[in-house]
Amino acid sequence: MSTAEIEKQWTTRLRKRAHGHLPPEKLLPDTQPAYVSSWIYVFGVTTIAALVMVILSGIILALRGPQWWHSSSVGHFVNSTHLWSVEIFFFAMIVHLWGKFFMAAWRGGRSLTWVTGVVTFLTSVGTAFTGYVSQTNFDSQWISTQAKDGINATGVGSIFNVLNLGQMLMWHIVLLPLAAVILTAVHVLLVRVKGVVPPFEETNGASK
Amino acid sequence: MAFLWSLAALIPLDNYGHYIHWGVIDISVANFIVVVLMVLAFLAALFLPFPGRNRRKESR
Numbered sequence A: 001m002s003t004a005e006i007e008k009q010w011t012t013r014l015r016k017r018a019h020g021h022l023p024p025e026k027l028l029p030d031t032q033p034a035y036v037s038s039w040i041y042v043f044g045v046t047t048i049a050a051l052v053m054v055i056l057s058g059i060i061l062a063l064r065g066p067q068w069w070h071s072s073s074v075g076h077f078v079n080s081t082h083l084w085s086v087e088i089f090f091f092a093m094i095v096h097l098w099g100k101f102f103m104a105a106w107r108g109g110r111s112l113t114w115v116t117g118v119v120t121f122l123t124s125v126g127t128a129f130t131g132y133v134s135q136t137n138f139d140s141q142w143i144s145t146q147a148k149d150g151i152n153a154t155g156v157g158s159i160f161n162v163l164n165l166g167q168m169l170m171w172h173i174v175l176l177p178l179a180a181v182i183l184t185a186v187h188v189l190l191v192r193v194k195g196v197v198p199p200f201e202e203t204n205g206a207s208k
Numbered sequence B: 001m002a003f004l005w006s007l008a009a010l011i012p013l014d015n016y017g018h019y020i021h022w023g024v025i026d027i028s029v030a031n032f033i034v035v036v037l038m039v040l041a042f043l044a045a046l047f048l049p050f051p052g053r054n055r056r057k058e059s060r
Helices: A003-008 A010-021 A039-064 A066-071 A073-103 A111-132 A138-154 A165-194 B002-008 B029-047 B053-058
Strands: B019-022 B025-028
Touching: A003 A010, A039 A066, A039 A073, A039 A165, A039 B029, A066 A073, A073 A111, A073 B029, A111 A138, A111 A165, B019 B029, B025 B029
Parallel strands: none
Antiparallel strands: B019 B025
8 A cells, every 4th residue: 555545544634633632742741931929720620530439439339239329338339439429520510600701711712611511511411400309209209290391391292201110210310411521521631622711811921 | 426416406307498588589488598608608708718828939
């Protein structure tokens, strides 16, 4: 195969493009700008850490099943770990959102980073909701019967039936977590491509 | 373990939940506490000094 032919291959073009946008030193940098030394920048990575715990505890719950998480002490513990990881996930994500909103973090061509963050947040709300209706207890029965009228009023009730436990469980453990993890990965990659948004005075050239 | 049970007894969970009604706003006390904690965490993140911040500025 000639060099020209190799250059035309989609694998070659994709690799060169990926390397151009995100060289290894940019993907895993050794240092960060001085302005990142603030607690407000900690909440993004706290959200990711909580997401890892959510996924790991969710995998254990999926392996053992509802009978286990309702009736055994270890099952209760893993179930509670799953719940509290979600609580920390949303807590950290909201503070991260406030921080980025007041920084106007979409500046400097970072609009796609902001948008993927927003979509990840909305996907996470859906993931949490389907989790609450998949608990297989009185709480989940109450939530699903209360939610069905609201969902039906939006018109999606015919394809998204909150009273259908099997469907809700599949959304909760397959479709929505997959979407949330992929969106989070894209979001983080975009942060690496564009860099962390600088403070306003840095943008205006008035930094100390 | 007994200490943990006595802590749990501080928050009775077998009663009806408490709610705050303020105009159109209707929120459970539990959710309101979480919102207050988020605001406090946000303010603390803005104003608390980050470890090693001065050292990094000097080496910049």
